[in-house]
Amino acid sequence: MATILARYVDWILLATRPVWAVLMERTGLSRSSVAKWIAWLHAHDLLGAVTRGSLPQYRPGTHGGTVDDGRGAVAAEYVLTIPTPSDADVTDEVDGPVEETRTPSGSPPRGEPLALRAREAQTRPGGANTAPPSRTWSLAATVGSKTDALAAAEALRAASLDLRRISARHVRHLLTPFFAAGWTASDVLHALDHRTDGAPWPYAGMARRVPGWTRHRLAPWLDASGRPLPSKSQRMAAAAVDQRARQRAWREELEAQHARSLGGPRIFAPRMPRAEALAPAPAPATRPTAPTQAYRDARAALNARLAARP
Incomplete structure (x- = not known):
């Protein structure tokens, strides 16, 4: 896995970003096995994540993919590292089977010597740092x-x-x-x-x-x-305030242009309440009308025929 990652290194940025489909094709492993080996490299400080892969529908700020942030599908970017001599006591064995049916949610546990060092760090003076x-x-x-x-x-x-x-x-x-x-x-x-x-x-x-x-x-x-x-959020908030102020000035200028062209400000009809606007239109009321002359003539002829019968 590390060899395949090294083959796709950008020697200017010193980072590698092959997509998982390429890793699966080059190594012949399943997706869960690729995830297992990448987690193992992370756990043993042989691999660092510069940028995590993401899709637009799962990225913050895109509202489930309905807002296009222009980034598209972002591939994960890694850097390969060389372990220091202090990490030589970490076991080289992969914990657990390689072939899994799911992507592991966490890193596999390290070797026992590292766990012992972690316990010693927690018990030494000032060990609350860990x-x-x-x-x-x-x-x-x-x-x-x-x-x-x-x-x-x-x-x-x-x-x-x-x-x-x-x-x-x-x-x-x-x-x-x-x-x-x-x-x-x-x-x-x-x-x-x-x-x-x-x-x-x-x-x-x-x-x-x-x-x-x-x-x-x-x-x-x-x-x-x-x-x-000013921090990033403060800069964004200030930019939003400035944007709203420019939009308000633009609307006021537009209203002034309409006032100059129409000889006065535009007067809009009052808005209907939402419930009233969405309500179905009432059926028109019907009033009874008087019978026409043709109807009267036909009725009189019918009554004459009925009266002439024996």
């Missing part, structure tokens, strides 16, 4: 108190593999000025992965020192006085 994260905070919510900031930090640890290696309190300490400036957890994740112009940071593997890496990634998002710049 506590499992939990996401009980919305990534799109703003922070209003220290408790909210701690919950947002936990959500960030659940979403970021790098931030997961330090404690939630440490994450909150690093992000205090950004939370105070109205940033959301989603804004922080965007700033960690993108520069201020929207260009993504190149993938360089797992961060060696998470606090320094975090400060380095967030430094471009600070002004000369050290205050956070």
Whole structure:
């Protein structure tokens, strides 16, 4: 699997993005087996995900595929990595059978030595950094108190593999000025992965020192006085306000043009209530009419014939 991924590497971006259909064709494996091996490479730090594959109907912001974001089907993009000597004690055996009937939902467990190191890290002084994260905070919510900031930090640890290696309190300490400036957890994740112009940071593997890496990634998002710049969500909100203001000005100019051409403002009829507009039209009332002269003549002739009968 790693060999096939290496054959499709872009040596400029240093990333590989073959679709799963190609992987299945080249390896002769089923879809579940391809998923198993990719999960195994992820679990052993031999493969990193730069961009996750997605379809328009499942991507956020497309309303189930009804809104075209112009991206189409996005293929997953990976980078191959070289394990460090500290990972040499990880077992090379694949846990469980290779052929499965479904795509595995998680990574296979690692070898026992790594699990022992994880338990030792939790029991050493300051080992709270390795506590499992939990996401009980919305990534799109703003922070209003220290408790909210701690919950947002936990959500960030659940979403970021790098931030997961330090404690939630440490994450909150690093992000205090950004939370105070109205940033959301989603804004922080965007700033960690993108520069201020929207260009993504190149993938360089797992961060060696998470606090320094975090400060380095967030430094471009600070002004000369050290205050956070407007975040992605704040920029989008300001752009939406500006768009609505320009639309309102456009409508006012259009009304002024109509007023000049018609000699006054346009007057529209009052709108009907929705229930009244959708109600069926009432049947027209019919009134009885007097019989015509032809009907009277025919009736008189019929009565004369009836009277002439014996």
